[in-house]
Amino acid sequence: MKFKPVAFIISIAITLGIGALGAWATAQSVKTWYTTLNKPSFNPPDSLFAPVWTTLYVLIGIAAYLVWIRRDKIVHFPRTVAIYLIQLILNLAWSFIFFYLREVGFALAEIILLLIFVVINGLIFYKINKWAGLIFIPYLIWVSFATLLTYNIFILN
Template sequence: MNSTKFNPVAFILNLAITLFVGYLGSWFTLSSVKTWYVTINKPSFNPPDWIFPPVWTSIFILIAIAAYRIWQKKDQIQHFPRTVAVYLIQLILNLLWSFIFFYSRQIGVALFEIVVLLMVVVFNAWVFYKIDKPAGLLFIPYILWLSFATVLTYNIFVLN
Protein backbone atom coordinates (compact mmCIF):
# COMPACT_ATOMS: atom_id res chain seq x y z
CA MET A 1 0.00 0.00 0.00
CA ASN A 2 1.52 3.26 1.08
CA SER A 3 2.74 4.56 4.39
CA THR A 4 -0.81 5.46 5.44
CA LYS A 5 -1.94 3.65 8.53
CA PHE A 6 -4.77 1.13 8.23
CA ASN A 7 -8.12 2.78 8.87
CA PRO A 8 -10.65 0.13 9.95
CA VAL A 9 -13.63 2.49 9.70
CA ALA A 10 -12.81 3.44 6.10
CA PHE A 11 -12.13 -0.19 5.23
CA ILE A 12 -15.46 -1.35 6.70
CA LEU A 13 -17.28 1.51 4.99
CA ASN A 14 -15.82 0.58 1.58
CA LEU A 15 -16.71 -3.05 2.19
CA ALA A 16 -20.22 -2.23 3.45
CA ILE A 17 -21.08 0.02 0.50
CA THR A 18 -19.87 -2.51 -2.05
CA LEU A 19 -21.48 -5.52 -0.38
CA PHE A 20 -24.73 -3.59 0.07
CA VAL A 21 -24.89 -3.03 -3.68
CA GLY A 22 -24.30 -6.76 -4.13
CA TYR A 23 -27.05 -7.50 -1.63
CA LEU A 24 -29.50 -5.24 -3.48
CA GLY A 25 -28.61 -6.99 -6.73
CA SER A 26 -29.27 -10.37 -5.13
CA TRP A 27 -32.65 -9.11 -3.94
CA PHE A 28 -33.63 -8.38 -7.56
CA THR A 29 -32.20 -11.72 -8.64
CA LEU A 30 -34.10 -13.72 -6.04
CA SER A 31 -37.37 -12.39 -7.39
CA SER A 32 -36.89 -14.48 -10.55
CA VAL A 33 -34.20 -17.09 -10.04
CA LYS A 34 -36.63 -19.81 -8.87
CA THR A 35 -39.49 -18.80 -11.15
CA TRP A 36 -38.84 -17.07 -14.47
CA TYR A 37 -35.13 -17.93 -14.79
CA VAL A 38 -35.74 -21.69 -14.59
CA THR A 39 -38.21 -21.46 -17.48
CA ILE A 40 -35.94 -19.74 -20.00
CA ASN A 41 -33.53 -21.48 -22.36
CA LYS A 42 -29.91 -21.37 -21.24
CA PRO A 43 -26.72 -22.54 -22.95
CA SER A 44 -25.04 -25.79 -21.91
CA PHE A 45 -22.24 -23.85 -20.17
CA ASN A 46 -24.65 -22.05 -17.83
CA PRO A 47 -23.20 -22.55 -14.32
CA PRO A 48 -25.31 -24.01 -11.52
CA ASP A 49 -27.21 -21.42 -9.48
CA TRP A 50 -25.17 -22.09 -6.32
CA ILE A 51 -21.96 -20.79 -7.93
CA PHE A 52 -23.15 -17.19 -8.33
CA PRO A 53 -23.37 -16.06 -4.66
CA PRO A 54 -19.81 -17.06 -3.66
CA VAL A 55 -18.32 -15.74 -6.91
CA TRP A 56 -20.09 -12.39 -6.66
CA THR A 57 -19.35 -12.06 -2.94
CA SER A 58 -15.65 -12.71 -3.61
CA ILE A 59 -15.61 -10.18 -6.45
CA PHE A 60 -17.33 -7.54 -4.35
CA ILE A 61 -14.82 -8.08 -1.54
CA LEU A 62 -11.90 -7.74 -3.97
CA ILE A 63 -13.17 -4.52 -5.50
CA ALA A 64 -13.98 -3.12 -2.04
CA ILE A 65 -10.35 -3.76 -1.09
CA ALA A 66 -9.30 -1.99 -4.29
CA ALA A 67 -11.54 0.96 -3.45
CA TYR A 68 -10.07 1.12 0.06
CA ARG A 69 -6.54 1.16 -1.37
CA ILE A 70 -7.54 4.10 -3.55
CA TRP A 71 -9.20 5.83 -0.59
CA GLN A 72 -5.92 5.54 1.31
CA LYS A 73 -4.25 7.57 -1.44
CA LYS A 74 -7.03 10.16 -1.72
CA ASP A 75 -4.75 13.03 -0.72
CA GLN A 76 -2.37 12.14 -3.57
CA ILE A 77 -5.08 11.91 -6.25
CA GLN A 78 -5.68 15.14 -8.12
CA HIS A 79 -9.25 14.26 -9.13
CA PHE A 80 -10.32 12.01 -6.28
CA PRO A 81 -14.07 12.79 -6.64
CA ARG A 82 -13.94 11.68 -10.29
CA THR A 83 -12.16 8.48 -9.30
CA VAL A 84 -14.86 7.76 -6.73
CA ALA A 85 -17.53 8.59 -9.31
CA VAL A 86 -16.16 6.00 -11.74
CA TYR A 87 -16.24 3.38 -8.99
CA LEU A 88 -19.79 4.29 -7.97
CA ILE A 89 -21.00 4.31 -11.58
CA GLN A 90 -19.77 0.77 -12.15
CA LEU A 91 -21.46 -0.33 -8.90
CA ILE A 92 -24.73 1.27 -10.00
CA LEU A 93 -24.46 -0.34 -13.44
CA ASN A 94 -23.82 -3.68 -11.77
CA LEU A 95 -26.97 -3.28 -9.70
CA LEU A 96 -28.90 -2.09 -12.74
CA TRP A 97 -28.05 -5.27 -14.67
CA SER A 98 -29.69 -7.44 -11.98
CA PHE A 99 -32.74 -5.21 -12.06
CA ILE A 100 -33.02 -5.28 -15.86
CA PHE A 101 -32.29 -8.98 -16.36
CA PHE A 102 -33.94 -10.64 -13.38
CA TYR A 103 -36.52 -8.19 -12.11
CA SER A 104 -37.65 -6.63 -15.41
CA ARG A 105 -36.82 -9.75 -17.46
CA GLN A 106 -35.56 -7.67 -20.36
CA ILE A 107 -32.77 -9.89 -21.73
CA GLY A 108 -31.95 -7.70 -24.75
CA VAL A 109 -31.70 -4.54 -22.68
CA ALA A 110 -29.62 -6.44 -20.12
CA LEU A 111 -27.26 -7.55 -22.88
CA PHE A 112 -26.69 -3.95 -23.95
CA GLU A 113 -26.31 -2.86 -20.34
CA ILE A 114 -23.75 -5.56 -19.46
CA VAL A 115 -21.58 -4.51 -22.41
CA VAL A 116 -21.63 -0.95 -21.07
CA LEU A 117 -20.95 -2.28 -17.56
CA LEU A 118 -17.96 -4.29 -18.78
CA MET A 119 -16.50 -1.23 -20.53
CA VAL A 120 -16.94 0.90 -17.40
CA VAL A 121 -15.38 -1.80 -15.20
CA VAL A 122 -12.35 -2.05 -17.52
CA PHE A 123 -12.07 1.75 -17.39
CA ASN A 124 -12.39 1.67 -13.59
CA ALA A 125 -9.62 -0.95 -13.39
CA TRP A 126 -7.39 1.21 -15.60
CA VAL A 127 -8.05 4.32 -13.49
CA PHE A 128 -7.28 2.41 -10.29
CA TYR A 129 -4.19 0.78 -11.85
CA LYS A 130 -2.75 4.19 -12.72
CA ILE A 131 -3.09 5.20 -9.06
CA ASP A 132 -2.25 1.89 -7.36
CA LYS A 133 -1.26 -1.17 -9.41
CA PRO A 134 -2.60 -3.77 -6.94
CA ALA A 135 -5.95 -1.94 -6.78
CA GLY A 136 -6.27 -2.14 -10.54
CA LEU A 137 -5.21 -5.78 -10.62
CA LEU A 138 -7.88 -6.64 -8.03
CA PHE A 139 -10.39 -5.95 -10.82
CA ILE A 140 -9.12 -8.81 -13.01
CA PRO A 141 -11.48 -11.47 -11.56
CA TYR A 142 -14.37 -9.01 -11.97
CA ILE A 143 -13.46 -8.36 -15.60
CA LEU A 144 -13.10 -12.08 -16.32
CA TRP A 145 -16.41 -12.95 -14.64
CA LEU A 146 -18.22 -10.09 -16.37
CA SER A 147 -16.78 -11.21 -19.70
CA PHE A 148 -18.19 -14.67 -19.05
CA ALA A 149 -21.51 -13.16 -17.89
CA THR A 150 -21.65 -11.11 -21.10
CA VAL A 151 -21.21 -14.24 -23.24
CA LEU A 152 -23.81 -16.01 -21.09
CA THR A 153 -26.28 -13.12 -21.42
CA TYR A 154 -25.74 -13.03 -25.18
CA ASN A 155 -26.43 -16.76 -25.47
CA ILE A 156 -29.54 -16.51 -23.29
CA PHE A 157 -30.73 -13.64 -25.47
CA VAL A 158 -30.20 -15.70 -28.65
CA LEU A 159 -31.90 -18.78 -27.17
CA ASN A 160 -34.94 -16.83 -26.02
Protein backbone atom coordinates (compact mmCIF):
# COMPACT_ATOMS: atom_id res chain seq x y z
CA MET A 1 0.00 0.00 0.00
CA LYS A 2 1.33 3.43 -0.94
CA PHE A 3 2.27 5.82 1.88
CA LYS A 4 -0.17 8.72 2.18
CA PRO A 5 1.62 11.51 4.11
CA VAL A 6 -1.42 13.78 4.58
CA ALA A 7 -3.52 10.95 6.04
CA PHE A 8 -0.57 9.93 8.22
CA ILE A 9 -0.11 13.46 9.61
CA ILE A 10 -3.86 13.91 10.21
CA SER A 11 -4.08 10.56 12.03
CA ILE A 12 -1.30 11.54 14.40
CA ALA A 13 -2.50 15.15 14.75
CA ILE A 14 -5.93 13.97 15.91
CA THR A 15 -4.50 11.86 18.71
CA LEU A 16 -1.96 14.49 19.74
CA GLY A 17 -4.82 17.02 19.79
CA ILE A 18 -6.72 14.77 22.18
CA GLY A 19 -3.58 14.57 24.28
CA ALA A 20 -3.22 18.36 24.29
CA LEU A 21 -6.81 18.80 25.49
CA GLY A 22 -6.18 16.22 28.22
CA ALA A 23 -2.99 18.03 29.23
CA TRP A 24 -4.92 21.29 29.46
CA ALA A 25 -7.48 19.60 31.76
CA THR A 26 -4.73 18.26 34.02
CA ALA A 27 -2.33 21.21 34.09
CA GLN A 28 -3.68 23.08 37.10
CA SER A 29 -4.59 20.08 39.26
CA VAL A 30 -1.25 18.33 38.78
CA LYS A 31 0.49 21.19 40.58
CA THR A 32 -2.11 21.60 43.31
CA TRP A 33 -4.80 19.04 44.11
CA TYR A 34 -2.94 15.98 42.77
CA THR A 35 0.04 16.65 45.07
CA THR A 36 -2.26 16.39 48.11
CA LEU A 37 -3.52 12.90 47.23
CA ASN A 38 -2.23 9.76 48.88
CA LYS A 39 -0.66 7.64 46.13
CA PRO A 40 0.57 4.05 46.06
CA SER A 41 4.29 3.31 46.27
CA PHE A 42 4.37 2.36 42.58
CA ASN A 43 3.10 5.76 41.44
CA PRO A 44 5.52 6.94 38.74
CA PRO A 45 7.10 10.39 38.88
CA ASP A 46 4.97 13.12 37.31
CA SER A 47 7.68 13.76 34.70
CA LEU A 48 7.06 10.30 33.18
CA PHE A 49 3.45 10.88 32.17
CA ALA A 50 3.92 13.42 29.36
CA PRO A 51 6.54 11.46 27.36
CA VAL A 52 4.66 8.18 27.81
CA TRP A 53 1.34 9.67 26.70
CA THR A 54 2.93 11.52 23.79
CA THR A 55 4.51 8.27 22.58
CA LEU A 56 1.22 6.42 23.00
CA TYR A 57 -0.75 9.08 21.10
CA VAL A 58 1.71 8.84 18.20
CA LEU A 59 1.35 5.03 18.21
CA ILE A 60 -2.44 5.27 18.34
CA GLY A 61 -2.31 7.69 15.40
CA ILE A 62 -0.10 5.30 13.41
CA ALA A 63 -2.52 2.44 14.12
CA ALA A 64 -5.43 4.60 12.94
CA TYR A 65 -3.52 5.46 9.77
CA LEU A 66 -2.86 1.77 9.04
CA VAL A 67 -6.60 1.14 9.30
CA TRP A 68 -7.60 4.29 7.39
CA ILE A 69 -5.58 3.35 4.32
CA ARG A 70 -7.51 0.07 4.15
CA ARG A 71 -10.94 1.68 4.68
CA ASP A 72 -12.33 0.63 1.28
CA LYS A 73 -11.69 -3.01 2.20
CA ILE A 74 -13.43 -2.78 5.60
CA VAL A 75 -17.02 -4.01 5.61
CA HIS A 76 -18.03 -2.20 8.80
CA PHE A 77 -15.85 0.91 8.47
CA PRO A 78 -18.34 3.33 10.14
CA ARG A 79 -18.51 1.01 13.17
CA THR A 80 -14.71 0.81 13.25
CA VAL A 81 -14.48 4.61 13.23
CA ALA A 82 -17.16 4.84 15.94
CA ILE A 83 -15.28 2.46 18.26
CA TYR A 84 -12.05 4.37 17.63
CA LEU A 85 -13.70 7.73 18.37
CA ILE A 86 -15.44 6.41 21.50
CA GLN A 87 -12.10 5.15 22.76
CA LEU A 88 -10.49 8.56 22.11
CA ILE A 89 -13.37 10.40 23.80
CA LEU A 90 -13.14 8.11 26.82
CA ASN A 91 -9.40 8.71 26.94
CA LEU A 92 -9.95 12.47 27.01
CA ALA A 93 -12.88 12.23 29.42
CA TRP A 94 -10.76 10.50 32.06
CA SER A 95 -8.42 13.50 32.30
CA PHE A 96 -11.36 15.87 32.74
CA ILE A 97 -13.11 13.63 35.28
CA PHE A 98 -10.02 12.87 37.35
CA PHE A 99 -8.06 16.12 37.19
CA TYR A 100 -10.55 18.84 36.26
CA LEU A 101 -13.61 17.59 38.17
CA ARG A 102 -11.46 15.79 40.79
CA GLU A 103 -13.90 12.88 40.91
CA VAL A 104 -11.64 9.88 41.57
CA GLY A 105 -14.46 7.34 41.96
CA PHE A 106 -16.17 8.43 38.75
CA ALA A 107 -12.76 8.42 37.02
CA LEU A 108 -12.23 4.83 38.17
CA ALA A 109 -15.53 3.71 36.63
CA GLU A 110 -14.75 5.65 33.46
CA ILE A 111 -11.24 4.23 33.04
CA ILE A 112 -12.61 0.70 33.32
CA LEU A 113 -14.91 1.54 30.41
CA LEU A 114 -11.93 3.03 28.55
CA LEU A 115 -9.96 -0.17 29.14
CA ILE A 116 -12.79 -2.23 27.65
CA PHE A 117 -12.91 0.01 24.57
CA VAL A 118 -9.11 -0.11 24.16
CA VAL A 119 -9.33 -3.92 24.06
CA ILE A 120 -12.25 -3.85 21.60
CA ASN A 121 -10.52 -1.23 19.43
CA GLY A 122 -7.25 -3.16 19.44
CA LEU A 123 -8.98 -6.39 18.43
CA ILE A 124 -10.91 -4.69 15.62
CA PHE A 125 -7.73 -3.03 14.36
CA TYR A 126 -5.88 -6.36 14.53
CA LYS A 127 -8.48 -7.98 12.27
CA ILE A 128 -7.98 -5.19 9.73
CA ASN A 129 -4.20 -4.83 9.98
CA LYS A 130 -2.09 -6.98 12.28
CA TRP A 131 0.38 -4.15 12.99
CA ALA A 132 -2.40 -1.71 13.82
CA GLY A 133 -3.65 -4.14 16.46
CA LEU A 134 -0.20 -4.90 17.85
CA ILE A 135 0.54 -1.17 18.14
CA PHE A 136 -2.36 -0.99 20.62
CA ILE A 137 -0.58 -3.34 23.07
CA PRO A 138 1.56 -0.63 24.77
CA TYR A 139 -1.58 1.53 25.04
CA LEU A 140 -3.47 -1.39 26.61
CA ILE A 141 -0.63 -2.00 29.07
CA TRP A 142 -0.46 1.67 30.07
CA VAL A 143 -4.23 2.05 30.47
CA SER A 144 -4.24 -1.16 32.55
CA PHE A 145 -1.54 0.37 34.75
CA ALA A 146 -3.46 3.67 34.92
CA THR A 147 -6.56 1.72 35.97
CA LEU A 148 -4.64 0.06 38.79
CA LEU A 149 -3.19 3.42 39.78
CA THR A 150 -6.62 5.09 39.74
CA TYR A 151 -8.07 2.25 41.82
CA ASN A 152 -5.32 2.61 44.42
CA ILE A 153 -5.67 6.39 44.58
CA PHE A 154 -9.42 5.90 45.05
CA ILE A 155 -8.84 3.43 47.92
CA LEU A 156 -6.15 5.55 49.57
CA ASN A 157 -8.22 8.73 49.51
